[in-house]
Amino acid sequence: MSKINRKQDALDYHSQGRPGKIEVIPTKPTNSQRDLALAYSPGVAEPCLKIADHKEDVYKYTAKGNLVAVISNGTAVLGLGNIGPEASKPVMEGKGLLFKIFADIDVFDLELDATNVDEFVSIVKALEPTFGGVNLEDIKAPECFEIERRLKEVMNIPVMHDDQHGTAIISAAALLNACELQKKKIAQIKIVVNGAGAAAISCSRLYISLGAKKENLVMCDRSGVIRNTRENLDPTKAEFATARNLSTLAEALKDADVFIGLSSADCVTAEMLKSMARNPIVFAMANPNPEIAYELAVSSRKDLIMATGRSDYPNQVNNVLGFPYIFRGALDVRATGINEPMKIAAVRAIAELAKKSVPEAVNMAYNERNIKFGKEYIIPKPMDSRLITNVSMAVAKAAIDSGIARKIITDWDAYAEELKQRLGGDDAIMRAITNKAKSDPKRVVFAEADNYKILKAAQIVKDENIAIPILLGNKEVIQQIIEETALELEGVLIIDPFQEPERMAKYSESLYQKRQRKGITLFEATKLMRDRNYFGSSMVEFGEADAMISGLTKNYASTIKPALQIIGTEAGVNRVAGMYMMMTKKGPVFFGDTTVNVDPTVQELVDLTLLLERSVAKFNIQPRIALLSYSNFGSNDGVVPQKVRQAVKILHDKHPEILVDGEMQANFAISNSLLKDNFPFSRLAESPANTLVFPNLESGNIAYKLLQELGEAEAVGPILLGLKKPVHIVQLGSSVREIVNMVTIAVLDVQGKQAGAKPKRTGLLRKTSKE
């Protein structure tokens, strides 16, 4: 069941919404007649003429310099074999996605119906005017060698067959580090390479150029050990044919120090590994499944270092660690190719990075306390944001030093900064937030667990280790949905309030104690407790869960009421509020209040601003707050501008340490220059606001919904602010992704509250002065 389910998830991931994984997005304004006249005819003729005069200007006026072609003919797709160009497209789109998120490189993936070498070479050669670089991918050996050699000869842009050189670079970095840890000298190690294709041949060549001895290397293909007595060997296999009297992989592995697998799944046994020399190194890199399963390998002996190509085990030796950064460095200096010094520089940079102390973000990303150089960390993790600076800069320097750069970098600090900036953006923050949640997952009770979307979200947060779900509802109904939809929620606690008389009584009594002077009798409290929002809130109140998620099937008011009655507000806060984190192209922007306070007074606006300020700071973001209206600093005298102006005055007087200003119009708040040019005195003149306080619920609510629906931003929220313990309410009809995001926020909220983060300032409160 589990496999079917995972497979279906992968299919859904690719097919849902816009099919596939990538799209093309314009980078210039396109909203007026003038824009179009510039973008296309007649304006476009001007850059055409410039480029016609001076070809190099193509880098100045077009996207060529940041555009890489990922090209395959589908003849060696992962370890799946010759499955054809169409079937290779998901992998190529996947590479496009990785190029973009890890190095901000744009990709067109091109799947060619061309297995003939001449035809393939002539098609790719003709593409040179379009691209800044070419990543050849999943093209089988031996054709791939000739294809790459010929293209490098005739093209003047970087061309790299990644299965050859990317794999060689990454695995060489890992091999150098593994040798160091196992106290082996590269010149002496006995290496067995299983596979004699694109990856295996290039890896072997690179190991030799780093000091390994060809006579110590034995290579195998499907027919076993490649011996120099074999007939009709193609020249690349012949290069590694051995004179030793060996025929099978099992024989070759006896007393070997290193196993390099670049072949196919499950062709190595535990017995074979047991026969290797002491402290062996095993890189089983076939994708998607390695030559020997990770668990089987590590249980075969204790002294080995084990790596695979997979992301779900330690030591992922996968070319994703290299290609984004190698091309980034090559493009940035407009290198004419990717040569040996650039490859060696990448090897060294990757190997060295693994020995440096790991930033907290990387520990968080992998939910580990202290990742450090050792047998289970021989190579950096793909989510390590230092890769872009360390590897790209090393590659760029090597290109300049070896004389193949057409653009010289002189200010390396500025280049490092530029590289870091490329990793910004909305996904980066959501990834960081998710990683923080994973570092210390919490128990989250789902009040509406008899709903497929909720169960699906529970499955995801469980699988991703974001939270420990607790499901509330009728057990049979929940089990039935789980079975019908093939979800995997074994071991997850399901609680049916009706089967919990003791809890019911305890919670009802507590509610009665809290509300007896507000019109609730014990009978009524018992009746209310049948509502799972009351029951779930009580679990949170009694510490039997850390947070509750609800609201998918009920309106906001009826979900928030139980939380307010049972849990109540933080000390000093007498009014909760709702905030959205809008993931915009300019980064995250926080909106408040979007869900609770209909028409706040001046003081309530002040309180709301303080609550938002504290909440945004918890995301490790310095809040830059604009109080919005339809007027700029007194330019209009309406009731709303006046209210906002007064709130700003109070904030400036009483909280001068907060970066807040207003009243101002929304475009002035978020523009880079409008405020500076027109109101240079503003406290926000230097850079745009990231937190927007709306004058009333209407405007906040309309603004976020418009942005969301127009596809301008993903909305994460509403994040309920001001409750003593975390209850978060998703919007009626939210998507699974939105629910998962909300759970992530809820876990973060628990972490913040449990860390004893005492409010620096109280939020929506009137008791500020007493605190």
Ligand SMILES: NC(=O)C1=CN([C@@H]2O[C@H](COP(=O)(O)OP(=O)(O)OC[C@H]3O[C@@H](n4cnc5c(N)ncnc54)[C@H](OP(=O)(O)O)[C@@H]3O)[C@@H](O)[C@H]2O)C=CC1
């Ligand atoms: N982790 C990573 O980053 C990367 C991993 N890989 C993996 O490496 C593998 C090979 O890819 P690539 O070189 O591009 O493909 P190729 O098609 O060019 O080469 C495949 C080679 O593997 C050999 N082979 C296949 N099955 C076996 C087996 N059971 N025993 C011995 N040899 C076998 C083939 O032998 P024969 O010549 O007899 O047909 C051939 O030599 C794939 O699984 C791929 O996923 C590739 C690139 C990067």
Ligand SMILES: CC(=O)C(=O)O
């Ligand atoms: C990772 C990769 O490129 C492959 O397996 O082919």
Ligand SMILES: [Mg+2]
């Ligand atoms: Mg590949």
